[in-house]
Amino acid sequence: MQGPGEHVKINIGPSHPAMHGTLRVIAETDGETIINADPEIGYLHRGVEKLGEHLTFHQFIPITDRLNYCSAIANNIAYEMAVEKLMGIEVPEKAQLIRVIMKELARISDHIVCVGILGVDLGAFTPFFYLFIQREEIYEIFEWYNGARLTNTFGRIGGVEADLPEDFFERWDELKPNLFKAIDETDKLLTHNRIWMDRTIGTTAFSPEDALNWGFTGPCLRACGVKRDLRKDEPYLLYDKFEFDVPVGKHGDVFDRYMVRMIEMHESIKIIDQALKLYKEMPKDAPLMANVPKILKAPEGEVYHAIESPNGELGFYIKGDGSDKPYRIKIRPPCYMVYQAFPELVKGEMIADLIACLSSLNIIAGELDR
């Protein structure tokens, strides 16, 4: 029993429908206000980095699927590019284009999950269905490309395994209007909805200085008003050839994070359109793989390569020791940095806002715990 004026500790998770997998927060509350929140992680820790030291470079690609399982393709590409940097492999242009197309599709599907679930957590169930039908269509495209829906194991070190299927363009033309429609309907249902605005505007706002100090990247940082996108700032693949905008918010609250993701979906569609246009101009028999030896042996040395994954800066640090296995792999997952600021974010907010904040940050336990 708690006496008058004492704080109550509430345990949320690790197995709780609103906790996105296996996250646990021990919240100290005064009435409904959160005084302190202590996130405990590691419930999904599978020792991915240790596993990597015992697998060859190619064998590790399927493991990267299991990091951010909402956009496995982005993880695959991030890892492959880091290994390519370590080995000094130049990827053919056509393979890079296919990577861009698939990665942006993955970004859309990741944002769909985040926005959809954010709605569900705040009590708006309908947009979830509108969006998830289209997400299913995107997964159909993935499945049709290489047979897997969620854990794609996309690409190989040095390129991609297969060309886009011939009727990809028709599929995309079919999907695009539906995607626009779904995003638009979600926008109409949520953005100017009185309840939605009351719940999200001003909730867990964060200043840009704090965000940078805590190591925020991706949509969460952009929502705070910092224009930073690795696709623009440190162009990789062929991103410097495409025209797209980087949306930024102002207050860094749940609403801004939601808006940034909504606009980014539109921008991703723009990029895919431009990439497909470039793709059409390419000769049909252009190479898809660089010259990669059958047994990859890394030189001695260490590299770090980061890409803009749907959640932010996803980086791989790889150290090679001359053998066919990486000596050390360190993954820099974007939501790990964001989630460590969680106590700071929710201090003084209501318990219900803690759930809203968690969904808007898009914390994926798979990449958080590795």
Next chain:
Amino acid sequence: MSLKQQIEACLGSDLVAISEFRGDIVAEVPKNRVVNCLKALRDDPELKMDFLSDVIGVDNKALYEKPKKKAKKKAEAEEEPEDDGAKKAELPPRFEVIYLLLSLENNRRMMVKVRVPEEDLVVPTVTTIWKAATWPEREVYDMFGIRFKGHPDLRRLLMWEDFGAHPLRKDYPLEGRGEERHLIYED
């Protein structure tokens, strides 16, 4: 001036070694000077390495032992175990802590490396400069047993509190040692 020269000019006598591999620059600094060095890199008007991306721990045990085995095969049993102790003393420190820095304005990256010997597993914390180091330092402690002096909350991060080992060390087996977590419920 190239980035390498700028770093050399900024760190001055604190710089132990600097190397470049595939465009990634690694600057090595002494362990007890790391906070000053990172502050200097952050405040340098040209470098402006003002963003900490990650803190990485590396165990070099297997790396140092590998060439030794090769040499043994070559030299067979000519002059064996006696100078083993001498060789060990020559080895560089076992652990490394690497700080990944980024300049938001110039979009340039670099790594700062600190070597940590097995006998003295303490590194000053950089959470005083960037709060972003809070969890990465906890993880390095969890996985390698390197303690960060001055860290506000140095608990294990991914493994549970009474887990007896540091699993990313090279002498820890991949399959684990059969540790089990027993939950104790307090009243």
